[in-house]
Amino acid sequence: MDSILSIRGVGKTYSSGHRALESVDLDIARGEIFALLGPNGAGKTTLISIICGIVTPSTGTILVDGHDARHDPREARMRIGLVPQETSVDMFETVWSTVRFSRGLFGKKMDKAYCEQLLKDLTLWDKRDAQIRELSGGMKRRVLIAKALSHEPDILFLDEPTAGVDVSLRRDMWKLVSGLRSRGTTIILTTHYIEEAEEMADRVGVIDKGRLLLVDEKSALMKQLGKREMTLTLQEPLSALPAELAEWNVDLQDEGHRIRYTFDAQAEHTGIPSLLRKLGDLGIGFKDLETEKSSLEDIFVDLVENDR
Amino acid sequence: MKGFNARGVLAIYRFEMARALRTIWQSLAAPVITTSLYFVVFGGALGSRIQTVDGTDYGAFIVPGLIMLSLLQQSISNGSIGIYFPKFTGTVFELLSAPISSMEMVLGYVGAAATKSMVIGLVILATASFFVDLNIHHPWAVALFLLLTSFAFSLFGFILGIWAKSFEQLNFVPVLVVTPLTFLGGAFYSIDMLPQPWRTVSLFNPVVYLVSGFRWSFFDKGDVDIAISLGFTTGFLAVCLTIIAIIFRTGWRLKN
Numbered sequence: 082m083d084s085i086l087s088i089r090g091v092g093k094t095y096s097s098g099h100r101a102l103e104s105v106d107l108d109i110a111r112g113e114i115f116a117l118l119g120p121n122g123a124g125k126t127t128l129i130s131i132i133c134g135i136v137t138p139s140t141g142t143i144l145v146d147g148h149d150a151r152h153d154p155r156e157a158r159m160r161i162g163l164v165p166q167e168t169s170v171d172m173f174e175t176v177w178s179t180v181r182f183s184r185g186l187f188g189k190k191m192d193k194a195y196c197e198q199l200l201k202d203l204t205l206w207d208k209r210d211a212q213i214r215e216l217s218g219g220m221k222r223r224v225l226i227a228k229a230l231s232h233e234p235d236i237l238f239l240d241e242p243t244a245g246v247d248v249s250l251r252r253d254m255w256k257l258v259s260g261l262r263s264r265g266t267t268i269i270l271t272t273h274y275i276e277e278a279e280e281m282a283d284r285v286g287v288i289d290k291g292r293l294l295l296v297d298e299k300s301a302l303m304k305q306l307g308k309r310e311m312t313l314t315l316q317e318p319l320s321a322l323p324a325e326l327a328e329w330n331v332d333l334q335d336e337g338h339r340i341r342y343t344f345d346a347q348a349e350h351t352g353i354p355s356l357l358r359k360l361g362d363l364g365i366g367f368k369d370l371e372t373e374k375s376s377l378e379d380i381f382v383d384l385v386e387n388d389r
Numbered sequence: 390m391k392g393f394n395a396r397g398v399l400a401i402y403r404f405e406m407a408r409a410l411r412t413i414w415q416s417l418a419a420p421v422i423t424t425s426l427y428f429v430v431f432g433g434a435l436g437s438r439i440q441t442v443d444g445t446d447y448g449a450f451i452v453p454g455l456i457m458l459s460l461l462q463q464s465i466s467n468g469s470i471g472i473y474f475p476k477f478t479g480t481v482f483e484l485l486s487a488p489i490s491s492m493e494m495v496l497g498y499v500g501a502a503a504t505k506s507m508v509i510g511l512v513i514l515a516t517a518s519f520f521v522d523l524n525i526h527h528p529w530a531v532a533l534f535l536l537l538t539s540f541a542f543s544l545f546g547f548i549l550g551i552w553a554k555s556f557e558q559l560n561f562v563p564v565l566v567v568t569p570l571t572f573l574g575g576a577f578y579s580i581d582m583l584p585q586p587w588r589t590v591s592l593f594n595p596v597v598y599l600v601s602g603f604r605w606s607f608f609d610k611g612d613v614d615i616a617i618s619l620g621f622t623t624g625f626l627a628v629c630l631t632i633i634a635i636i637f638r639t640g641w642r643l644k645n
């Protein structure tokens with residue numbers, strides 16, 4: 082893998098004594114979208130903050146495009162843009178001046194055309210001379226994104242980009258992310274929302290209690306761990322499952338109106354034909370049949386539950 | 390860090406100056422009014438009794454001390470707010486994640502704070518010249534002391550801004566330490582006028598050396614030798630620089 086970011090043995094114990102991150106190893110491929118999925122307090126923000134230089138790691142090394150973040154921070158940081166979880170912006174600055182400030186801070190020469198396009202993409206152009214305190218919460222988020230992108234970073238971190246954001250901004254955000262991706266920007270985002278990871282990411286890492294539980298291609302993950310379900314709506318409700326069905330993983334639902342069959346999508350024999358035949362033999366009729374793939378959400382909940 | 394991020398320094402400097410420009414009239418009106426009041430009270434009321442100190446007209450005599458008083462207050466407050474505010478609002482994350490070294494950050498913030506103080510110092514000087522005749526003996530020394538003091542105390546303010554965890558702490562040092570030291574530091578009198586042991590005690594007050602050196606620059610006369618004053622001022626600057634270097638090396642109170 083051509084990795085743009087390489088994390089080795091990164092751990093963090095806060096001064097309070099709290100161990101927020103165990104030894105984390107992770108490689109991010111150039112140009113991919115990576116979703117870090119985990120519940121509250123899992124250590125997502127801590128990991129991102131360490132990579133961006135805001136929190137000092139207790140152990141481990143980080144290479145950003147081959148530059149050691151500790152020994153060559155300037156080269157490492159120039160390549161990174163961060164949209165933090167909290168909306169911290171300078172309230173009395175105008176949109177334009179704060180974006181200009183960010184670009185300068187990262188050592189880049191002012192490029193009016195680029196900044197103008199950036200603000201237009203984020204529908205902030207009309208607000209460029211407004212003070213940030215006059216903007217709505219969603220608009221402030223856009224300003225933070227504009228600031229993070231002002232210096233044309235190779236890697237963009239989005240820490241919970243869609244928390245507290247309405248549908249339209251969310252859609253805009255995804256448009257922006259796919260636009261950036263097509264230009265070759267690597268994107269790492271954190272989220273609690275599985276749909277978000279499912280929709281956008283190439284790969285997903287599941288983190289809980291400071292440990293990276295698993296990292297995989299989203300599609301492989303869903304295939305590997307994905308369970309499928311088939312639900313049959315019965316013509317006549319059953320009071321109990323016949324003993325003959327014990328060899329299938331079935332249960333009764335909806336006061337006997339439905340039978341649910343859970344099976345492994347990867348298995349060679351799904352057991353569906355034989356189950357249907359058996360039902361026919363038993364004279365159990367059904368009027369509807371549905372199958373469903375388990376979502377990343379189920380996978381995630383499974384993983385985190387097992388970890389506890 | 391290797392190299393020098395000049396654009397980053399400039400971005401911080403411009404940001405800070407723009408912030409000051411938004412409130413320029415308050416920033417300038419306050420020192421002008423205060424200075425005028427000092428002249429009315431000290432120069433007018435007291436001056437008619439004291440007349441001269443060390444052969445200098447009393448009105449003129451207090452000018453260096455007055456400027457020094459404002460310089461210290463302004464430098465400390467400008468230097469501390471500049472870094473305290475981002476910490477307070479959370480925007481400090483951007484500074485910490487930027488490819489900018491600690492010394493570049495100091496240069497931007499402290500440079501801007503010192504510039505503001507020097508402008509105010511010059512405005513006070515201009516105001517004072519409306520009230521009294523000033524014949525400055527060593528203009529270059531005036532400029533040098535203005536520069537050194539502004540930088541040293543803006544840097545001191547910067548350290549205070551990093552240290553402070555609340556606005557109360559931020560105000561504590563200027564109000565309870567610096568202002569008394571300035572008033573007791575010979576801003577409005579020559580320490581030779583004090584009876585013993587207060588004269589000797591005064592020599593432990595660092596502000597005495599600043600005021601004395603500054604006064605020497607104006608009138609060619611000071612309470613202590615000019616070399617000692619200059620040595621003290623540069624020494625204080627060096628101490629602040631060392632502290633800041635240590636703070637950034639350890640990430641103290643800025644990073645978790």
Ligand SMILES: Nc1ncnc2c1ncn2[C@@H]1O[C@H](COP(=O)(O)OP(=O)(O)OP(=O)(O)O)[C@@H](O)[C@H]1O
Pocket residue numbers: 095096097099100101119120121122123124125126127128166645
């Ligand atoms: N400055 C700090 N000092 C002490 N403990 C901290 C600090 N910051 C975070 N923690 C703790 O470290 C753990 C991980 O926090 P972190 O913010 O990284 O979680 P997260 O995955 O981003 O959570 P969320 O989804 O709620 O944003 C939490 O238990 C948190 O309480």
Ligand SMILES: [Mg+2]
Pocket residue numbers: 125126127166240
């Ligand atoms: Mg977080």
